[in-house]
Amino acid sequence: MAREMVAYKLSLRHGSRIKIVGDIPRDAKHYMINLGRDEFNIGLHFNPRFNYQNNIKKIICNSKSDGIWGKELKERNFPFVPGTTMEISIIFETHDFKMKLPDGFEFTFPNRLKLHTVDYLEIGHDILIRSVTFK
Numbered sequence: 278m279a280r281e282m283v284a285y286k287l288s289l290r291h292g293s294r295i296k297i298v299g300d301i302p303r304d305a306k307h308y309m310i311n312l313g314r315d316e317f318n319i320g321l322h323f324n325p326r327f328n329y330q331n332n333i334k335k336i337i338c339n340s341k342s343d344g345i346w347g348k349e350l351k352e353r354n355f356p357f358v359p360g361t362t363m364e365i366s367i368i369f370e371t372h373d374f375k376m377k378l379p380d381g382f383e384f385t386f387p388n389r390l391k392l393h394t395v396d397y398l399e400i401g402h403d404i405l406i407r408s409v410t411f412k
Contacts, residue, residue, distance in 0.1 A: 317341065318343065
């Protein structure tokens with residue numbers, strides 16, 4: 278069974294790196310990582326979908342402002358495999374969030390909310406968290 282994690286009052290500033298290591302269950306449909314001010318203001322919603330809501334092997338990224346979702350961006354590079362351990366790094370920068378995926382592929386998602394700090398982290402759904410580190 279997947280565990281969920283929520284952290285508040287992180288006060289991460291531009292240049293901060295979040296590294297997440299977790300196990301992906303064999304029957305995974307999707308998991309998500311949210312970074313932002315709180316659950317209603319999410320600067321980065323990172324959502325790899327194995328087979329969920331008509332998306333197969335796609336990473337969906339989005340933001341939420343005052344509880345309202347923005348326009349989804351879809352990334353087709355999908356290095357995640359059920360039944361394996363994954364590691365991703367996210368760097369919070371002034372203008373964007375930079376993700377480094379397990380295969381070394383990197384891409385960015387804009388800091389649409391113009392966040393100066395990240396205070397909220399949520400990880401959940403089909404992932405068993407091994408570690409979360411901040412640098």
